[in-house]
Amino acid sequence: MTELRRALRHYGLYLRLAVKSQRVYRADTWLMSVGIILINVIDMLLLGVLLRTFVRLGGWNVWDVVFLYCMFLMSMGIQSLFTMHLREIEVHVQDGTLDQMLIRPVPVLVQVLGQKVHLKDISHILLGVAGVVLAADRLGLPWTAARIAYLAVTVLCGAALLIGISLALCSLAFWTMHASVFMSGTQEIEEIVQHYPVHIFGTWFLQLISTLLPFAFVNYYPSRLLLHHEDGLPSWLLVAGPPVAAVVVVAIALRVWHMGLARYQGSGS
């Protein structure tokens, strides 16, 4: 336990440095934040155009879909804010730059994660919160303590899930040298899960994203509960599903990371 506390404390120290170095690029951060908001607002506007005509998609109306979309934004924002640079694991493997981290008395993963922070992604989170609040207002959903707690917990679980999936995929670089292809391999599926209520894609797709690539626990299942679309789903799945999925995925990801790190051989120079 003390080891975990120590690791967390170190992570905090690293993060503070990362924030400092990010703040040098203030204009860039602002510009990118505006870009992120623009891209997502236009995406939602187009969903609005679509649902203006059709009113419902798989039984969900436009505000249901905005809620779904923005829940994903929040989890993805947390993931990107802290762990976007996991994609650079492959660069570390190629260049052998983990050498210097292996000799420090801090876990390598803490050092890798603590290297950077992506402040622009705060805009993902802010837009996500704004969209969820607005949609809940339009749908007349109440904000009880239990619902807020459930939302907060599932967003964090969703973030953990996304982080776990990306850590596992990026760690494959220890075997293959290149891992960005695995990351982009899930890109279209993520797009689909973010945009649409996924039951319209049929049972097999829903099973795929509930088990092998459990993206559905990020926004789909929590939204079904919060939007009162839970008909036909067992409540244990909706309540316990996201945390269980998050824990399993993170455990697997850490295992893959450690197995990979054990294979790491440096650059040989």
Add this chain to the structure above:
Amino acid sequence: MTAPADTWAPRWLVLMRAFARQGASRRLAYPAGYWVHLLNTLIKMFGVVTVWSVLYSVSPGSFPIPLPDMIAYGAVSAILSELLGWWDGPHYLIAKRVRTGLITGDLLRPMSLPYQLFCLWLGESLVVLGLVVLPVVAVAAVAFGIGGPASTLAGAQFAVSVVLSFVLVFCLNFLVGLLVMLTLNLYGLMVLYHSVITMLSGVWIPLWLYPQWLSDLTMVLPFRSVYFTPLSIYVGYVRGGDAWRDLGLQVVWTAVGLAVITAAWRAIRRKIVVQGG
């Protein structure tokens, strides 16, 4: 040693071949990347096909064309977006070369940079056409039952239209690249460009579903020519005289695009600031 065939070929064609080959090998460098690309294209097609089928079953009256045609619109658009890309085209190459300073080498070559980049992109696109688009088209026809173009004439017009779109989107990408050169900010511009294309080209949602003011806006901009023109010809939403008119408009936009990049490149090439070196 040059092959005998090169002796009669005009110089621009020889250069095109050389650069296209380089572009092709860029694409072929990572086989794993290829499989992921193929898989993603299939998933994207599956996604749009499903969404349109579901929406059609909700309200068939909202569509000016029958269901199979609407599904074809979505599937062909998903496939076309692999050829008419706006994320990692010439602008990305320009930005990268300005950053690393490689652009100085490109400028030394006795061949204009726009043409170099066009040939590179052509080579990459031919690889994508052969190895991604054709297999996906086969899957689309066999597994998804996507129909062909509305008529033989529509098919021919579609083919011409796609070629024009290819040149037009190159011009747009190149202009974005020049803006990146001036502002040295890739991400912000790319995001803006992406938003404009997804909103105004009809790549995701056919323009007939747009509110009037938005579809009016697309009429005066070039983006609609990139996706909506070939797609609406393919499914037979636009035919006869209207199809020729849209093709004509595409020719005009493409000519304007080529003229603008030539002029802009001439004006800008002496002002380039190289970041690295």
